Amino acid sequence: MHQGDEIAPSEGRHRSKSEGELVYRQSLWTRATHWTWVICLFFLLFSGLQIFNARPDLYIGQQSGFAFDNSILSMSAVRTPDGPRGVTTIFGREFDTTGVFGVSGTAEKPQIRGFPAALTIPSYRDLATGRVIHFFFAWLLVATLFVWFVASLVNGHLRRDITPTGGDLARLPQDIADHARFRFHHTGQYNVLQKLSYGIVFFVLFPVIVLTGLTMSPGMDAAWPWLLDIFGGRQTARTIHFIAMTLLVLFFLVHIAMVIAAGPINELRSMVTGWYRTDPESKDDPTQ
Structure with missing residues (x-):
């Protein structure tokens, strides 16, 4: 470098x-x-x-979990009539990131995970x-x-x-x-x-x-x-x-x-x- x-x-x-x-x-x-x-x-x-x-999820402070409101970033999936959708929350603002973060893979076989398989070792x-x-x-x-x-x-x-x-x-x-x-x-x-x-x-x-x-x-x-x-x-x-x-x-x-x-x-x-x-x-x- x-x-x-x-x-x-x-x-x-x-x-x-x-x-x-x-x-x-x-x-x-x-x-x-x-x-x-x-x-x-x-x-x-x-x-x-x-x-x-x-x-x-990323937090600020010693503690984390559903009982605490100190998350600054979160990648999750929500159920919808059209199937699961990926949602990334940054400082309280939600973004639909289906196909990249939260939910990836194909429409037939969606994968509920933060980062997609192509970006992790092992996949x-x-x-x-x-x-x-x-x-x-x-x-x-x-x-x-x-x-x-x-x-x-x-x-x-x-x-x-x-x-x-x-x-x-x-x-x-x-x-x-x-x-x-x-x-x-x-x-x-x-x-x-x-x-x-x-x-x-x-x-x-x-x-x-x-x-x-x-x-x-x-x-x-x-x-x-x-x-x-x-x-x-x-x-x-x-x-x-x-x-x-x-x-x-x-x-x-x-x-x-x-x-x-x-x-x-x-x-x-x-x-x-x-x-x-x-x-x-x-x-x-x-x-x-």
Whole structure:
């Protein structure tokens, strides 16, 4: 999910007058952790939706159930003369989501479930298997984050590519304008939007995902009861966990869109082989 780590010395670069320099941009640590995260987040998302379907409601507070009015999201089914209809309730407002949420499948064989079978692992109802898959990849994600953090401290990736400088922040308005006009500068270095977005993912969303996941564990609550105080209860932690997951999905979609817009072959090559093609030198471009 990040696009830069180490740039080799000049003797390790290859220049093409028409295409610019080919620089070694991504270290082995960056590439290995990047693709491990891709696999982890794939299985975590869809196994998480399997777990969510066991109770397709989100609450604020310690308690939940029919006796309480603290639900902020609910996916359910209602009976009608024409058959079951899916209803999604968000902050008290109801939406007919038949075919997607609440009720999915075919008209002949409707399935009453929060998220449809195509979005869960396993596709059939199996909470136990979903939990095993989810927990395995959750711990793999934590281990990979630890490896990435240590490696990034050692090789300077955190300081060089994630932490924005004063000059970076000064260029933020121009960088936003360039992205809005799909003007991308292939310099072999992170721009300020990348630094800020990756910093939020690594140091806000990932920690929140991990800590709220631990808060939902009764065993962890017994060992670390302060988690319940930080997140306002187990049900609130579950809601925050869901929101953080949604933000990660949005980040992923934007990330993929930017990769395609900036040149997918060049971007994927750098994340597979480590080598990245920069822009040709231009006297008219101050970023070169």
